[in-house]
Amino acid sequence: MVFNETANTITAFTSAKTGATTAVDTVFYINLVLAFFALMCVTALIILTRKTSRASDAGLTAAGVLIIGLIAYVVQLIMYVYVNEYASYLVYAACSIQYAGFVTAAVYFFMLAAGNVRKALSIAAGATCFVPPVGAIIAVISSFAFRNDTRAQELVYDGYAYTYAALGAFCAKHGAKFIDGAENDRAENLSDKDIAALLKRLKKLAVTPEGKYEYAVAIARYLPQNIADAVSLLGKAANADYVPALFNLGYMFETGTYVKQNVKQARDYYARAAAGGDADAALRLGIVAVKEGKPDDGIRLFESRADGGDLFAKYDLAVCYELGIGVEKDFERAFDLYAELMRDGVFEAEERIFAMAADGINSAQNGEFFRNVTDRNYDGTFAVMIHGLIELKKRHAQDAADLFLQAVKLRGRWEGFARCLVGTLYLDSGKLTADKRNGAAYVRSAFGMTGIANEIYQTIPKKFI
Numbered sequence: 001m002v003f004n005e006t007a008n009t010i011t012a013f014t015s016a017k018t019g020a021t022t023a024v025d026t027v028f029y030i031n032l033v034l035a036f037f038a039l040m041c042v043t044a045l046i047i048l049t050r051k052t053s054r055a056s057d058a059g060l061t062a063a064g065v066l067i068i069g070l071i072a073y074v075v076q077l078i079m080y081v082y083v084n085e086y087a088s089y090l091v092y093a094a095c096s097i098q099y100a101g102f103v104t105a106a107v108y109f110f111m112l113a114a115g116n117v118r119k120a121l122s123i124a125a126g127a128t129c130f131v132p133p134v135g136a137i138i139a140v141i142s143s144f145a146f147r148n149d150t151r152a153q154e155l156v157y158d159g160y161a162y163t164y165a166a167l168g169a170f171c172a173k174h175g176a177k178f179i180d181g182a183e184n185d186r187a188e189n190l191s192d193k194d195i196a197a198l199l200k201r202l203k204k205l206a207v208t209p210e211g212k213y214e215y216a217v218a219i220a221r222y223l224p225q226n227i228a229d230a231v232s233l234l235g236k237a238a239n240a241d242y243v244p245a246l247f248n249l250g251y252m253f254e255t256g257t258y259v260k261q262n263v264k265q266a267r268d269y270y271a272r273a274a275a276g277g278d279a280d281a282a283l284r285l286g287i288v289a290v291k292e293g294k295p296d297d298g299i300r301l302f303e304s305r306a307d308g309g310d311l312f313a314k315y316d317l318a319v320c321y322e323l324g325i326g327v328e329k330d331f332e333r334a335f336d337l338y339a340e341l342m343r344d345g346v347f348e349a350e351e352r353i354f355a356m357a358a359d360g361i362n363s364a365q366n367g368e369f370f371r372n373v374t375d376r377n378y379d380g381t382f383a384v385m386i387h388g389l390i391e392l393k394k395r396h397a398q399d400a401a402d403l404f405l406q407a408v409k410l411r412g413r414w415e416g417f418a419r420c421l422v423g424t425l426y427l428d429s430g431k432l433t434a435d436k437r438n439g440a441a442y443v444r445s446a447f448g449m450t451g452i453a454n455e456i457y458q459t460i461p462k463k464f465i
Contacts, residue, residue, distance in 0.1 A: 024088045027095050028076075034098040035073045037136035038066045041105055041129075044139035048112075051146050055111035056396075062108045066101030069094060102129045105139065121145055162424035162439075162456060163392065167358040169452045170417065174351040176323050178287040178316045180280040182247065189448070195222045206233065209242035216245070220258075227258050238269065246273035247281045254288060263288060279305075283313055295326025311346050318349075331372070339376065347413055350382050357389050381410045385418065397429040416449020424456060427464070436464040 042063045049059040072094035079087040109126030113119045125142050129135030190198065202218050205211035216233035219226050231252070237245035250269030253262045267288050273281035286301035299320055305313035318337035321330045335356075341349035353373060360370040370393060378386050388403035404425070407418035419442055426439030440460045446453035457465075 024091055028091050031073050031076065031091065031094050031098065034095065034132055035070055037132050038070055038073075038098050038101060040136040041102065041132075041139050042066045042070070044136070044143040045105060045108070047143040048139075048146060051143075055108055058104075058108040058111050062101060062104035065104050066098065069098030069101045072097050099132070102132045102135055105129045105135065109139075109142075118142070118146060160392070160397075160425070160428045162427045162459075163421060164361075165459070166417075166420050166424045166452055166456050167361060169455055170351075171355045171359045173452070174348075174355040176319045176352070178290070178319055179312055179348055180283045180287075180316075181312050182251070182280040190222070199223065209237040209240035209245065212237040213242055213245045213248075217248075231258055238272075241272065241276065243273050243276035243278050243281075246270075246276065247278050247284075250281060250284060254284065254291075263292060279310065280312075283310065283316065286313070287316065290320075290325055295320070299326040311341055311344055315341055315346060315348060315352075318352075335373070342382070354382070354385060354389070357386060361389055361393050381407050381412050381414045381418075384410065385414055388418075388421070397425050401425040416446045417452065419443070419446035420450060420453045420456060423453075427460065433464070440464045 045059050045063040045066075049056040049063075072090065076087060076090040076094045079090055106126040106129035109122045109129065113122035113126065121138075121142055125135065125138040128138045199215075199218055199222065202211070202215040206215040212233045216230040216237070219230040219233070231249075234245045234249050234252075238249050246269045250266045250273060251257070252259050252266075253269065254266035255261065267285065270281045270284045270288065274285060282301075283305060286298040286305070289295070289301065290298035299317070302313045302317040302320065306317050314337055318334045318341070320326050321337065322334035323329065335353070338349045338353050342353065357370060357373040360373070374386055374390055384403050384407045388400045388407065391397075391400035391403060401422055404418045404421045407414050408422065423439045423442030423444075423446070426435050426442065428439075430436050430439060440457070443453050443457050443460070444465075447457070
Protein backbone atom coordinates (compact mmCIF):
# COMPACT_ATOMS: atom_id res chain seq x y z
CA MET A 1 0.00 0.00 0.00
CA VAL A 2 2.80 2.40 0.92
CA PHE A 3 4.67 1.51 -2.26
CA ASN A 4 1.56 2.26 -4.37
CA GLU A 5 1.11 5.63 -2.68
CA THR A 6 4.78 6.47 -3.29
CA ALA A 7 4.49 5.42 -6.92
CA ASN A 8 1.34 7.53 -7.37
CA THR A 9 3.12 10.51 -5.82
CA ILE A 10 6.07 10.04 -8.14
CA THR A 11 3.80 9.64 -11.17
CA ALA A 12 1.83 12.77 -10.28
CA PHE A 13 5.06 14.64 -9.73
CA THR A 14 6.69 13.53 -12.97
CA SER A 15 3.57 14.20 -15.03
CA ALA A 16 3.85 17.85 -14.04
CA LYS A 17 7.42 18.12 -15.21
CA THR A 18 8.58 19.63 -18.43
CA GLY A 19 10.53 17.75 -21.07
CA ALA A 20 13.79 18.95 -19.45
CA THR A 21 13.14 16.79 -16.40
CA THR A 22 12.30 13.63 -18.34
CA ALA A 23 15.95 12.50 -18.24
CA VAL A 24 16.01 12.82 -14.44
CA ASP A 25 12.83 10.76 -14.21
CA THR A 26 14.37 8.07 -16.40
CA VAL A 27 17.52 7.89 -14.26
CA PHE A 28 15.32 7.75 -11.17
CA TYR A 29 13.65 4.58 -12.41
CA ILE A 30 17.00 3.19 -13.55
CA ASN A 31 18.18 3.67 -9.97
CA LEU A 32 15.27 1.56 -8.77
CA VAL A 33 16.38 -1.30 -11.01
CA LEU A 34 20.04 -0.84 -10.08
CA ALA A 35 19.19 -0.86 -6.36
CA PHE A 36 17.43 -4.20 -6.66
CA PHE A 37 20.33 -5.84 -8.48
CA ALA A 38 22.90 -4.06 -6.29
CA LEU A 39 21.33 -5.74 -3.27
CA MET A 40 21.66 -9.09 -5.02
CA CYS A 41 25.29 -8.39 -5.90
CA VAL A 42 26.19 -7.26 -2.36
CA THR A 43 24.82 -10.51 -0.96
CA ALA A 44 26.76 -12.57 -3.52
CA LEU A 45 30.00 -10.67 -2.85
CA ILE A 46 29.78 -11.17 0.92
CA ILE A 47 29.19 -14.90 0.43
CA LEU A 48 32.12 -15.17 -1.98
CA THR A 49 34.58 -13.33 0.27
CA ARG A 50 33.71 -15.77 3.06
CA LYS A 51 34.40 -18.75 0.81
CA THR A 52 37.78 -17.77 -0.56
CA SER A 53 40.44 -15.49 0.86
CA ARG A 54 41.64 -14.71 -2.67
CA ALA A 55 41.23 -10.95 -3.28
CA SER A 56 38.76 -10.73 -0.39
CA ASP A 57 39.66 -7.07 0.23
CA ALA A 58 38.63 -6.20 -3.32
CA GLY A 59 35.36 -8.09 -2.89
CA LEU A 60 34.53 -6.30 0.34
CA THR A 61 35.44 -2.95 -1.23
CA ALA A 62 33.00 -3.61 -4.08
CA ALA A 63 30.31 -4.57 -1.59
CA GLY A 64 31.00 -1.37 0.36
CA VAL A 65 30.66 0.85 -2.72
CA LEU A 66 27.38 -0.84 -3.63
CA ILE A 67 26.07 -0.33 -0.08
CA ILE A 68 26.95 3.37 -0.28
CA GLY A 69 25.07 3.46 -3.59
CA LEU A 70 22.03 1.86 -1.93
CA ILE A 71 22.12 4.47 0.84
CA ALA A 72 22.33 7.22 -1.79
CA TYR A 73 19.36 5.63 -3.55
CA VAL A 74 17.21 5.81 -0.39
CA VAL A 75 18.21 9.44 0.20
CA GLN A 76 17.45 10.48 -3.40
CA LEU A 77 14.11 8.65 -3.20
CA ILE A 78 13.09 10.73 -0.19
CA MET A 79 14.31 13.96 -1.75
CA TYR A 80 12.63 13.12 -5.06
CA VAL A 81 9.25 12.37 -3.43
CA TYR A 82 9.32 15.63 -1.48
CA VAL A 83 10.33 17.64 -4.53
CA ASN A 84 13.63 18.87 -3.10
CA GLU A 85 15.44 21.23 -5.43
CA TYR A 86 18.63 19.18 -5.19
CA ALA A 87 16.91 15.89 -5.93
CA SER A 88 18.00 15.81 -9.56
CA TYR A 89 21.66 16.04 -8.59
CA LEU A 90 21.38 13.20 -6.09
CA VAL A 91 19.52 11.06 -8.61
CA TYR A 92 22.51 11.19 -10.95
CA ALA A 93 24.94 10.76 -8.04
CA ALA A 94 23.14 7.64 -6.77
CA CYS A 95 23.18 6.16 -10.28
CA SER A 96 26.90 6.85 -10.64
CA ILE A 97 27.78 5.36 -7.25
CA GLN A 98 25.75 2.21 -7.86
CA TYR A 99 27.32 1.70 -11.27
CA ALA A 100 30.77 2.32 -9.79
CA GLY A 101 30.00 -0.48 -7.35
CA PHE A 102 29.33 -2.87 -10.23
CA VAL A 103 32.58 -1.79 -11.92
CA THR A 104 34.45 -2.49 -8.67
CA ALA A 105 32.75 -5.89 -8.50
CA ALA A 106 33.99 -6.55 -12.04
CA VAL A 107 37.56 -5.84 -10.88
CA TYR A 108 37.07 -8.32 -8.02
CA PHE A 109 35.92 -11.07 -10.35
CA PHE A 110 38.82 -10.43 -12.72
CA MET A 111 41.17 -10.75 -9.74
CA LEU A 112 39.58 -14.11 -8.91
CA ALA A 113 40.12 -15.17 -12.51
CA ALA A 114 43.77 -14.10 -12.33
CA GLY A 115 44.11 -16.40 -9.32
CA ASN A 116 42.60 -19.32 -11.28
CA VAL A 117 39.47 -19.34 -9.12
CA ARG A 118 36.85 -20.84 -11.48
CA LYS A 119 38.48 -18.82 -14.20
CA ALA A 120 35.79 -19.01 -16.90
CA LEU A 121 32.94 -18.22 -14.51
CA SER A 122 34.89 -15.40 -12.85
CA ILE A 123 35.66 -13.81 -16.24
CA ALA A 124 32.00 -14.09 -17.22
CA ALA A 125 30.88 -12.49 -13.94
CA GLY A 126 33.43 -9.69 -14.33
CA ALA A 127 32.49 -8.94 -17.91
CA THR A 128 28.75 -8.94 -17.26
CA CYS A 129 29.06 -6.64 -14.22
CA PHE A 130 29.22 -3.81 -16.74
CA VAL A 131 25.61 -4.75 -17.51
CA PRO A 132 24.37 -4.74 -13.88
CA PRO A 133 21.22 -6.92 -14.11
CA VAL A 134 23.12 -9.70 -15.89
CA GLY A 135 26.23 -9.23 -13.74
CA ALA A 136 24.25 -9.47 -10.50
CA ILE A 137 22.62 -12.71 -11.66
CA ILE A 138 25.99 -14.22 -12.65
CA ALA A 139 27.45 -13.09 -9.30
CA VAL A 140 24.68 -14.92 -7.45
CA ILE A 141 25.27 -18.01 -9.59
CA SER A 142 28.97 -17.79 -8.77
CA SER A 143 28.28 -17.61 -5.04
CA PHE A 144 26.51 -20.97 -5.30
CA ALA A 145 28.88 -22.51 -7.85
CA PHE A 146 31.89 -21.82 -5.64
CA ARG A 147 30.31 -23.61 -2.70
CA ASN A 148 31.97 -27.00 -3.16
CA ASP A 149 34.67 -26.04 -5.62
CA THR A 150 38.24 -26.67 -4.44
CA ARG A 151 39.81 -24.27 -6.92
CA ALA A 152 37.49 -21.49 -5.78
CA GLN A 153 38.15 -22.22 -2.13
CA GLU A 154 41.91 -22.59 -2.58
CA LEU A 155 43.25 -23.44 0.86
CA VAL A 156 40.32 -22.32 2.97
CA TYR A 157 40.88 -23.25 6.62
CA ASP A 158 40.19 -26.91 7.27
CA GLY A 159 42.35 -27.59 10.31
CA TYR A 160 46.10 -27.00 10.37
CA ALA A 161 47.38 -30.28 11.86
CA TYR A 162 50.56 -30.48 9.76
CA THR A 163 51.17 -26.74 9.85
CA TYR A 164 50.81 -26.55 13.61
CA ALA A 165 53.07 -29.59 13.94
CA ALA A 166 55.74 -27.82 11.86
CA LEU A 167 55.40 -24.64 13.93
CA GLY A 168 55.52 -26.67 17.14
CA ALA A 169 58.72 -28.38 16.01
CA PHE A 170 60.21 -25.00 15.17
CA CYS A 171 59.32 -23.63 18.61
CA ALA A 172 60.88 -26.67 20.29
CA LYS A 173 64.06 -26.32 18.26
CA HIS A 174 64.39 -22.57 18.78
CA GLY A 175 63.18 -22.22 22.35
CA ALA A 176 64.62 -19.81 24.91
CA LYS A 177 67.99 -21.47 25.50
CA PHE A 178 71.55 -20.27 25.85
CA ILE A 179 73.80 -20.22 22.79
CA ASP A 180 77.32 -19.29 21.77
CA GLY A 181 79.03 -18.49 18.50
CA ALA A 182 80.43 -22.00 18.13
CA GLU A 183 76.91 -23.30 17.48
CA ASN A 184 77.00 -21.59 14.08
CA ASP A 185 79.43 -24.24 12.83
CA ARG A 186 77.77 -26.58 10.36
CA ALA A 187 78.97 -29.82 8.82
CA GLU A 188 79.59 -29.65 5.09
CA ASN A 189 77.52 -32.01 2.97
CA LEU A 190 79.93 -34.40 1.27
CA SER A 191 79.57 -37.52 -0.84
CA ASP A 192 80.73 -40.86 0.56
CA LYS A 193 83.74 -40.73 -1.72
CA ASP A 194 84.71 -37.24 -0.53
CA ILE A 195 84.24 -38.24 3.12
CA ALA A 196 86.55 -41.24 2.68
CA ALA A 197 89.19 -39.06 1.03
CA LEU A 198 88.90 -36.40 3.77
CA LEU A 199 89.26 -38.93 6.59
CA LYS A 200 92.26 -40.55 4.91
CA ARG A 201 94.00 -37.19 4.48
CA LEU A 202 93.28 -36.01 8.04
CA LYS A 203 94.44 -39.29 9.56
CA LYS A 204 97.89 -38.68 8.11
CA LEU A 205 97.95 -35.22 9.71
CA ALA A 206 96.89 -36.44 13.16
CA VAL A 207 100.37 -36.16 14.61
CA THR A 208 100.03 -32.62 15.95
CA PRO A 209 97.40 -31.31 18.42
CA GLU A 210 95.70 -29.42 15.59
CA GLY A 211 95.78 -32.49 13.34
CA LYS A 212 94.31 -34.69 16.09
CA TYR A 213 91.54 -32.14 16.62
CA GLU A 214 90.63 -31.86 12.93
CA TYR A 215 90.60 -35.63 12.54
CA ALA A 216 88.43 -36.02 15.66
CA VAL A 217 85.92 -33.49 14.36
CA ALA A 218 85.73 -35.26 10.99
CA ILE A 219 85.12 -38.61 12.70
CA ALA A 220 82.37 -37.12 14.87
CA ARG A 221 80.67 -35.58 11.86
CA TYR A 222 81.02 -38.28 9.24
CA LEU A 223 81.80 -41.48 11.13
CA PRO A 224 79.77 -41.27 14.36
CA GLN A 225 79.99 -45.02 14.97
CA ASN A 226 83.66 -44.41 15.82
CA ILE A 227 82.90 -41.59 18.26
CA ALA A 228 85.10 -43.16 20.97
CA ASP A 229 88.12 -42.61 18.72
CA ALA A 230 87.10 -38.96 18.28
CA VAL A 231 86.82 -38.41 22.04
CA SER A 232 90.23 -40.02 22.56
CA LEU A 233 91.84 -37.78 19.94
CA LEU A 234 90.22 -34.68 21.47
CA GLY A 235 91.61 -35.68 24.85
CA LYS A 236 95.12 -35.93 23.45
CA ALA A 237 94.82 -32.54 21.75
CA ALA A 238 93.43 -31.03 24.97
CA ASN A 239 96.33 -32.39 26.96
CA ALA A 240 98.53 -30.25 24.72
CA ASP A 241 96.31 -27.25 25.61
CA TYR A 242 94.94 -26.96 22.08
CA VAL A 243 92.11 -24.46 22.67
CA PRO A 244 89.45 -25.78 20.22
CA ALA A 245 89.83 -29.27 21.69
CA LEU A 246 89.46 -27.88 25.21
CA PHE A 247 86.25 -26.09 24.23
CA ASN A 248 84.72 -29.13 22.52
CA LEU A 249 85.50 -31.43 25.43
CA GLY A 250 84.01 -28.85 27.77
CA TYR A 251 80.82 -28.80 25.70
CA MET A 252 80.65 -32.60 25.64
CA PHE A 253 80.92 -32.82 29.43
CA GLU A 254 78.47 -29.94 29.94
CA THR A 255 75.77 -31.49 27.78
CA GLY A 256 76.59 -35.17 28.27
CA THR A 257 77.23 -35.61 24.55
CA TYR A 258 79.18 -38.84 23.87
CA VAL A 259 80.48 -38.79 27.48
CA LYS A 260 78.95 -38.91 30.94
CA GLN A 261 77.79 -35.45 31.96
CA ASN A 262 80.13 -33.71 34.36
CA VAL A 263 79.57 -29.96 34.74
CA LYS A 264 82.59 -29.50 37.02
CA GLN A 265 84.90 -31.06 34.44
CA ALA A 266 83.22 -28.99 31.73
CA ARG A 267 83.94 -25.83 33.70
CA ASP A 268 87.61 -26.79 34.02
CA TYR A 269 87.96 -27.33 30.27
CA TYR A 270 86.15 -24.05 29.53
CA ALA A 271 88.39 -22.15 31.96
CA ARG A 272 91.51 -23.50 30.24
CA ALA A 273 90.07 -22.64 26.81
CA ALA A 274 89.06 -19.15 27.96
CA ALA A 275 92.55 -18.58 29.33
CA GLY A 276 93.78 -19.46 25.86
CA GLY A 277 91.61 -16.71 24.36
CA ASP A 278 88.43 -18.59 23.35
CA ALA A 279 85.51 -16.13 23.64
CA ASP A 280 82.90 -18.87 23.34
CA ALA A 281 84.47 -20.75 26.23
CA ALA A 282 84.29 -17.63 28.38
CA LEU A 283 80.60 -17.33 27.51
CA ARG A 284 79.97 -20.99 28.33
CA LEU A 285 81.40 -20.35 31.80
CA GLY A 286 78.49 -17.97 32.38
CA ILE A 287 76.03 -20.56 31.09
CA VAL A 288 77.53 -23.20 33.37
CA ALA A 289 77.23 -20.81 36.32
CA VAL A 290 73.51 -20.43 35.60
CA LYS A 291 73.08 -24.19 35.30
CA GLU A 292 74.88 -24.70 38.62
CA GLY A 293 72.41 -22.40 40.35
CA LYS A 294 74.58 -19.30 40.35
CA PRO A 295 72.52 -17.02 38.05
CA ASP A 296 74.02 -13.81 39.46
CA ASP A 297 77.48 -14.89 38.32
CA GLY A 298 76.12 -15.77 34.89
CA ILE A 299 74.24 -12.47 34.53
CA ARG A 300 77.31 -10.45 35.47
CA LEU A 301 79.38 -12.29 32.90
CA PHE A 302 76.72 -11.89 30.18
CA GLU A 303 76.36 -8.18 30.87
CA SER A 304 80.10 -7.63 30.92
CA ARG A 305 80.65 -9.45 27.64
CA ALA A 306 77.57 -7.85 26.04
CA ASP A 307 78.93 -4.40 26.92
CA GLY A 308 82.14 -5.47 25.20
CA GLY A 309 80.29 -6.25 21.97
CA ASP A 310 79.71 -9.99 22.38
CA LEU A 311 76.40 -10.46 20.53
CA PHE A 312 75.87 -13.99 21.80
CA ALA A 313 76.33 -12.80 25.38
CA LYS A 314 73.56 -10.26 24.67
CA TYR A 315 71.39 -13.10 23.35
CA ASP A 316 71.95 -15.14 26.51
CA LEU A 317 71.14 -12.05 28.58
CA ALA A 318 67.85 -11.78 26.65
CA VAL A 319 67.11 -15.42 27.52
CA CYS A 320 67.62 -14.59 31.20
CA TYR A 321 65.11 -11.73 30.96
CA GLU A 322 62.64 -13.85 29.04
CA LEU A 323 62.76 -16.72 31.54
CA GLY A 324 63.41 -14.66 34.66
CA ILE A 325 66.79 -16.26 35.43
CA GLY A 326 68.78 -14.14 37.87
CA VAL A 327 66.60 -11.12 37.03
CA GLU A 328 62.91 -10.30 37.19
CA LYS A 329 61.10 -11.72 34.16
CA ASP A 330 60.75 -8.92 31.61
CA PHE A 331 59.39 -9.91 28.22
CA GLU A 332 59.66 -6.40 26.75
CA ARG A 333 63.33 -6.12 27.72
CA ALA A 334 64.03 -9.57 26.29
CA PHE A 335 62.22 -8.76 23.06
CA ASP A 336 64.06 -5.45 22.67
CA LEU A 337 67.38 -7.27 23.02
CA TYR A 338 66.35 -9.88 20.46
CA ALA A 339 65.27 -7.11 18.08
CA GLU A 340 68.63 -5.35 18.46
CA LEU A 341 70.44 -8.61 17.77
CA MET A 342 68.30 -9.26 14.74
CA ARG A 343 69.32 -5.88 13.31
CA ASP A 344 72.94 -6.81 14.06
CA GLY A 345 72.58 -9.90 11.88
CA VAL A 346 72.23 -12.57 14.57
CA PHE A 347 69.96 -15.06 12.81
CA GLU A 348 69.24 -16.92 16.05
CA ALA A 349 67.44 -13.78 17.27
CA GLU A 350 65.20 -13.84 14.19
CA GLU A 351 64.44 -17.50 14.84
CA ARG A 352 63.61 -16.78 18.49
CA ILE A 353 61.23 -13.94 17.62
CA PHE A 354 59.53 -16.10 15.01
CA ALA A 355 59.22 -18.92 17.54
CA MET A 356 57.67 -16.48 20.04
CA ALA A 357 55.03 -15.51 17.49
CA ALA A 358 54.43 -19.09 16.38
CA ASP A 359 54.02 -20.19 19.99
CA GLY A 360 50.93 -18.03 20.39
CA ILE A 361 49.34 -18.65 17.01
CA ASN A 362 46.92 -21.41 17.98
CA SER A 363 45.76 -20.02 21.29
CA ALA A 364 43.01 -17.49 21.86
CA GLN A 365 44.52 -16.76 25.27
CA ASN A 366 47.78 -15.65 23.64
CA GLY A 367 46.21 -13.04 21.37
CA GLU A 368 47.80 -10.08 23.15
CA PHE A 369 51.17 -11.84 23.32
CA PHE A 370 50.95 -12.59 19.58
CA ARG A 371 50.22 -8.94 18.80
CA ASN A 372 53.15 -7.82 20.96
CA VAL A 373 55.48 -9.90 18.81
CA THR A 374 53.98 -9.21 15.40
CA ASP A 375 53.08 -5.51 15.75
CA ARG A 376 56.65 -4.44 15.01
CA ASN A 377 58.42 -3.16 11.94
CA TYR A 378 60.42 -5.93 10.30
CA ASP A 379 62.36 -5.95 7.06
CA GLY A 380 63.09 -8.31 4.20
CA THR A 381 62.21 -11.99 4.17
CA PHE A 382 61.58 -12.02 7.90
CA ALA A 383 58.79 -9.46 7.49
CA VAL A 384 57.17 -11.75 4.91
CA MET A 385 57.41 -14.72 7.29
CA ILE A 386 55.83 -12.75 10.14
CA HIS A 387 52.98 -11.59 7.90
CA GLY A 388 52.46 -15.21 6.93
CA LEU A 389 51.98 -16.05 10.62
CA ILE A 390 49.51 -13.19 10.95
CA GLU A 391 47.43 -14.64 8.10
CA LEU A 392 47.60 -18.06 9.76
CA LYS A 393 46.31 -16.51 12.98
CA LYS A 394 43.37 -15.17 10.95
CA ARG A 395 43.00 -18.62 9.37
CA HIS A 396 43.53 -17.22 5.89
CA ALA A 397 45.33 -20.26 4.54
CA GLN A 398 45.72 -19.09 0.94
CA ASP A 399 47.10 -15.69 1.91
CA ALA A 400 49.53 -17.37 4.30
CA ALA A 401 50.66 -19.83 1.63
CA ASP A 402 51.18 -16.98 -0.85
CA LEU A 403 53.38 -15.14 1.65
CA PHE A 404 55.46 -18.20 2.52
CA LEU A 405 55.86 -18.89 -1.20
CA GLN A 406 57.12 -15.32 -1.58
CA ALA A 407 59.68 -16.05 1.15
CA VAL A 408 60.76 -19.16 -0.78
CA LYS A 409 61.38 -17.06 -3.87
CA LEU A 410 63.46 -14.60 -1.86
CA ARG A 411 65.78 -17.51 -0.95
CA GLY A 412 68.08 -17.01 2.02
CA ARG A 413 67.99 -18.71 5.40
CA TRP A 414 64.20 -18.84 5.66
CA GLU A 415 63.72 -20.70 2.38
CA GLY A 416 63.73 -24.19 3.87
CA PHE A 417 61.16 -23.57 6.59
CA ALA A 418 59.04 -21.45 4.24
CA ARG A 419 58.97 -24.39 1.80
CA CYS A 420 57.92 -26.65 4.62
CA LEU A 421 55.03 -24.36 5.59
CA VAL A 422 53.79 -24.03 2.01
CA GLY A 423 53.70 -27.82 1.86
CA THR A 424 51.92 -28.28 5.18
CA LEU A 425 49.27 -25.72 4.25
CA TYR A 426 48.45 -27.65 1.08
CA LEU A 427 48.39 -30.88 3.07
CA ASP A 428 46.04 -29.34 5.64
CA SER A 429 43.75 -27.26 3.45
CA GLY A 430 43.81 -28.67 -0.07
CA LYS A 431 40.56 -30.39 -0.98
CA LEU A 432 41.93 -32.48 -3.85
CA THR A 433 44.32 -35.41 -3.63
CA ALA A 434 46.52 -33.50 -6.08
CA ASP A 435 46.75 -30.62 -3.59
CA LYS A 436 47.94 -32.92 -0.83
CA ARG A 437 50.45 -34.62 -3.11
CA ASN A 438 51.80 -31.22 -4.12
CA GLY A 439 52.03 -30.36 -0.44
CA ALA A 440 54.00 -33.52 0.33
CA ALA A 441 56.34 -32.76 -2.59
CA TYR A 442 56.90 -29.24 -1.26
CA VAL A 443 57.75 -30.54 2.21
CA ARG A 444 60.20 -32.96 0.61
CA SER A 445 61.81 -30.13 -1.34
CA ALA A 446 62.90 -28.65 2.01
CA PHE A 447 65.05 -31.69 2.84
CA GLY A 448 68.60 -30.59 3.57
CA MET A 449 67.38 -27.07 4.41
CA THR A 450 65.59 -27.83 7.66
CA GLY A 451 65.34 -31.00 9.70
CA ILE A 452 61.72 -30.13 10.48
CA ALA A 453 60.78 -31.06 6.90
CA ASN A 454 62.13 -34.56 7.44
CA GLU A 455 60.11 -34.91 10.66
CA ILE A 456 56.88 -33.81 8.99
CA TYR A 457 57.43 -35.92 5.89
CA GLN A 458 57.64 -39.10 7.98
CA THR A 459 54.05 -38.52 9.20
CA ILE A 460 52.44 -38.01 5.76
CA PRO A 461 50.24 -40.93 4.57
CA LYS A 462 51.86 -42.92 1.78
CA LYS A 463 48.99 -42.22 -0.63
CA PHE A 464 50.07 -38.56 -0.74
CA ILE A 465 53.78 -39.24 -1.18
